[in-house]
Amino acid sequence: MTRQIIVADDHPLFREALKAAVGRLEPGTGFVEADSVAALLAAVEAEPDADLLLLDLNMPGAQGFNALAHVRGTRPGLPVAIVSADDDPQTIASALRYGAQGFIPKSTEAGQIGRAVEAVLAGEIYTPPGYHPPRGSGATDEDLEIARRIAELTPQQFRVLGxxxxxxxxxxxxxxxxxxxxxVKAHVTAILRKLGVATRTQAVLAAGRLATDRASVKPPPEDSD
Amino acid sequence: MTRQIIVADDHPLFREALKAAVGRLEPGTGFVEADSVAALLAAVEAEPDADLLLLDLNMPGAQGFNALAHVRGTRPGLPVAIVSADDDPQTIASALRYGAQGFIPKSTEAGQIGRAVEAVLAGEIYTPPGYHPPRGSGATDEDLEIARRIAELTPQQFRVLGxxxxxxxxxxxxxxxxxxxxxVKAHVTAILRKLGVATRTQAVLAAGRLATDRASVKPPPEDSD
DNA sequence: CGCTGCCTTCGACCAAAGGCGAATTCCCCC
DNA sequence: GGGGGAATTCGCCTTTGGTCGAAGGCAGCG
Structure with missing residues (x-):
């Protein structure tokens, strides 16, 4: 039985590098790739027996820790290791509090990435060498409450929330x-209920608290001035 | 003629300290205080001839740089010095790009605060000693575009946006x-027009890009579970 | 097999949001 | 003193958002 690893990152080249770094230690490893949140959800649903999810934080459509919170909720048995270019202690602490089993900075050298993945697969919690939990852990209790609620969303509802x-x-x-x-309205209503808010705008504000970077709304068309 | 300085900070004690630090050098200085964005707007309107605005970034209701952008737009002649506990180079650079004439970390010692204020009043741009503009300047061109649009809002519209x-x-x-x-609907319509978006949710997302900290939406009432 | 939940889907009804035109007030400037 | 323009205000109408009830599909379980 070959183990299955889902690789979610919008950068094709980086996915290749990640696969190479992991596959080197275990040639029999199978990979499923996802370049967006939509693809990630599809992959998670299609591969219920996957052994690990390598998740990039800055994926289009998946503001920050929302995807992490949701996957942790819908697939509690699936370990998740965050792979991110943003490697400051605050971000790492938040990822761990939201339930990630590991945090691998993108600056990590290939061999070390492989070992980190093996460690997480073995049930360990991997953090970069020299990492110390910061004082204020980045995610407040209120944020964790939001994450808990987002974890209760069904896959379709989560897509709609995005x-x-x-x-x-x-x-x-x-x-x-x-x-x-x-x-769609029915889904929105369910989302509002589960998030404990009354309007879509409040739902967006709540979800925004788990974001690391600001969403780009959409390029303002701008014609007049 | 005594010069007028508007002090906007939600912390009464800190306002006192600020006044003391500034008034020591110029005993004749008049102060107008504001502990919220609403009060700030009122003060700016009531004191058209104020010489300086000392503005805290973390004021309730004024997510991040929104207030700065708006004041710069409605009172281009009024210099603004940001007073903030958050003093990392990114934040400072953003404040300057959004049009602040100075940035005074709250950790600054009293005498130095007074000198900084005098410098800004004299037309200089004050930055903390040792400050160097970071590489990526924190505020993207898109963010500046948003700021430019927010600057076009009337005071009442800005209140509504908040x-x-x-x-x-x-x-x-x-x-x-x-x-x-x-x-209110008329104001909202005007806001949507000026921000170049179609719905209130998109307006909130746009304004959120100028936020430094996440808004706390509202404490989810939570009854069922 | 049949039952029980859960997710998804939908249509019909009501509330909220947004667009349009217009009246009023205030302020600046001529 | 008298425009002119902007800001604020409002009512009416259309569109969008949100709730309720319900039906079909699919998995797990006795």
């Missing part, structure tokens, strides 16, 4: 997901 | 401002 956070209208979401607008 | 960013309904905003809901 689109809400992009500022899309129900109509646009319905078109993208190829369902009726009534269905 | 409430939108708190996740309030039009009805609640109308109650707080003591106007009809129709009026």
């Amino acid at each position: 689109m809400l956070c992009s500022g899309l209208l129900n109509k646009q979401i319905a078109y993208d997901l190829d369902v009726s607008e009534a269905t | 409430m939108l960013c708190s996740g309030l309904l039009n009805k609640q905003i109308a109650y707080d401002l003591d106007v009809s809901e129709a009026t």
Whole structure:
């Protein structure tokens, strides 16, 4: 039985490097790749028996720790190792508090990445050498509460939440997901309930608290001035 | 003619310290205090001839640089010196790009604060000793574009935007401002136009890009689970 | 097999959001 | 003193958002 690892990163080249670094130690390893949150969700659903998820924090559509929180909620048995270019102690501490089993800075050298992955697969919690938990751990209790609620969302609801956070209208979401607008509204209602808020705007604000970088809304078209 | 300085900080004690540090060098200085964004707007409107605004970044209701951008837009002639506990180079660079004439870390010793204020009043740009502009300057061109648009908002519109960013309904905003809901809607429409977006959620996302800390939406009431 | 949940889907109803035009006030400037 | 422009205010109408109830599909379990 070959072990399965899901590699979620929007950078194709980096995915290759990651696979090479991991596959070198265990040639029989199978990989599933995802370059977006949508693909990540699909991969997680399609591979219920995956052994590990290597997750980049800066993926388009997955503001920060939202994807981590959601995967931890829907697949509690699937270990997640964060792979990120942002390696300051605050970010690492947050990732661990949100349930990641490991944190691998992108600056890590290949051989060390392989060993880190093996460590996480063996059930250890991997942190970069020299890492110390900072004083204020970056994620407040309120943030963890948000994460807990996001973890309760179904995959489809999580997709919709991501689109809400992009500022899309129900109509646009319905078109993208190829369902009726009534269905989208039902999902939105479920999201509002689970997040404990009353409007989509409040839901976006809540989800935004788990973001590391600001979402880019959309390029303002700008015609007049 | 005594010069007027507006001191905007939600911490009363710190306002006192600030006044003491500045007043020591020029006993005749007049002060106007503001402990919230609402009070800040009122003060700026009431004192058109103020000589300087000392502005804290972490004021309730004024997410990050929004207040700075807005004041710079409505009162281009009023110099603004940011006073903040967050003194990393990224933050300082952003403040300067958004049009601040000075940046005074809260850790600055009293005498130095007085000298910094005098320098800004004299037309200089004050930065803490040892400050070097970082490589990536913290604020992207897109962020500056947002700031430029926020600067175009009228005071009332800016107040409404702040409430939108708190996740309030039009009805609640109308109650707080003591106007009809129709009026609030008109303001919201104007805001959407000026920010170049189509919905309130997108407006909140746009304004959120100028935030330094995440807004706390509101404590989720939480009853069921 | 049949039952029980859960997820997804949807249509119909009501509330909130947003657009449009217009009246009022205030301030600046001529 | 008298425009002119901007800001604030508001009512009416359309669109969007959100709730409720319900039906179909799919997995796990007795």
